[in-house]
Amino acid sequence: MNKQAPPPEVKAELNSVPLVVKQFFISFFVVVLLMIVVTYLYNFNRLESDVYLNGVLSDAINLLILICIFAFVQTSVVAKRSYLFLSVGIFLWSVGLTFDFLDELVFQPIWVGIYIEDITRTLGMLITGFGLYLALTDLAKTREQLEEELKTDVLTKAYNRRYFYHYVQQNQSKPHSLVIADIDHFKAINDEYGHDVGDQVLIDFVYQCHQALGEDVLFARIGGEEFAMYVATDDADELHATCEQLLSLVSNVMVTPSKTLSVSVGSAIKRATETFSSTLKRADQALYLAKNQGRSRYVHKP
Numbered sequence: 001m002n003k004q005a006p007p008p009e010v011k012a013e014l015n016s017v018p019l020v021v022k023q024f025f026i027s028f029f030v031v032v033l034l035m036i037v038v039t040y041l042y043n044f045n046r047l048e049s050d051v052y053l054n055g056v057l058s059d060a061i062n063l064l065i066l067i068c069i070f071a072f073v074q075t076s077v078v079a080k081r082s083y084l085f086l087s088v089g090i091f092l093w094s095v096g097l098t099f100d101f102l103d104e105l106v107f108q109p110i111w112v113g114i115y116i117e118d119i120t121r122t123l124g125m126l127i128t129g130f131g132l133y134l135a136l137t138d139l140a141k142t143r144e145q146l147e148e149e150l151k152t153d154v155l156t157k158a159y160n161r162r163y164f165y166h167y168v169q170q171n172q173s174k175p176h177s178l179v180i181a182d183i184d185h186f187k188a189i190n191d192e193y194g195h196d197v198g199d200q201v202l203i204d205f206v207y208q209c210h211q212a213l214g215e216d217v218l219f220a221r222i223g224g225e226e227f228a229m230y231v232a233t234d235d236a237d238e239l240h241a242t243c244e245q246l247l248s249l250v251s252n253v254m255v256t257p258s259k260t261l262s263v264s265v266g267s268a269i270k271r272a273t274e275t276f277s278s279t280l281k282r283a284d285q286a287l288y289l290a291k292n293q294g295r296s297r298y299v300h301k302p
């Protein structure tokens with residue numbers, strides 16, 4: 001069980017290529033290919049003596065497929081640099097294939113085949129491959145960041161309720177305890193000092209918890225000012241030590257320079273055949289007792 005690190009900022013930049021750039025690129029692509037065809041036919045107008053229909057067809061299909069891929073890239077949502085490499089790569093590749101297609105119909109001098117057709121095609125394939133690599137890398141990074149965001153609470157960067165429930169259910173069979181901590185009189189903090197101070201208190205509280213709690217504790221924000229912990233132990237002394245630690249670390253969280261925070265804490269050790277909701281309910285009952293007994297304390301529900 002790892003202590004939570006704040007999730008990274010979302011860096012992956014999704015489609016920021018302006019439409020006008022795409023329109024320019026599409027026009028450029030079409031115009032240049034047409035110009036190649038016209039210039040080629042104008043300069044090399046000697047028809048091949050033997051035209052192989054299969055060769056013409058397969059080259060035409062290849063070119064058509066590449067044009068479709070170019071169109072997909074133009075309509076897809078990819079980051080700027082991936083777009084650039086993919087578009088330039090497919091463009092060069094298409095130039096190569098256009099020459100390849102034309103030489104099936106019209107005689108082509110050998111230097112055109114080597115210096116234009118082969119070079120543009122090979123270069124195009126390389127650049128397209130690199131663009132694809134960039135797009136896939138960006139996709140993996142974005143996915144990783146989204147997964148991290150799905151687990152965490154936006155304000156405090158603690159794990160959120162959804163992840164806490166998921167985690168406990170995944171680790172239900174192991175010996176563990178559940179703890180619920182609730183900040184005391186949090187509404188009064190908001191009312192007296194403002195919502196921003198309330199937010200900062202939540203952030204500071206989570207920061208202190210992340211600093212202090214050990215590797216055997218999964219800490220999460222499960223409600224506004226309500227937090228939960230999965231403690232990987234069924235030993236009462238260990239659990240009590242962790243809860244006492246939680247109670248004392250709030251003295252490091254300052255609401256004002258002269259006022260510190262207080263929390264109430266309830267805990268329960270999972271029984272052998274008990275369900276998650278039942279253990280959580282007992283921890284919640286313990287918390288209720290802690291609140292009723294005057295707050296700023298820890299109650300364990302055996």
Ligand SMILES: Nc1nc2c(ncn2[C@@H]2O[C@H](COP(=O)(O)OP(=O)(O)OP(=O)(O)O)[C@@H](O)[C@H]2O)c(=O)[nH]1
Pocket residue numbers: 155182183184185186187188190194195196197198199202223224225291295
């Ligand atoms: N600043 C801030 N306040 C929040 C946030 N989420 C919930 N709250 C506030 O937390 C307060 C919780 O109030 P109550 O449920 O009455 O709890 P309490 O005042 O702490 O009282 P006790 O728990 O009985 O000690 C409400 O005023 C909510 O508006 C948040 O993200 N930021």
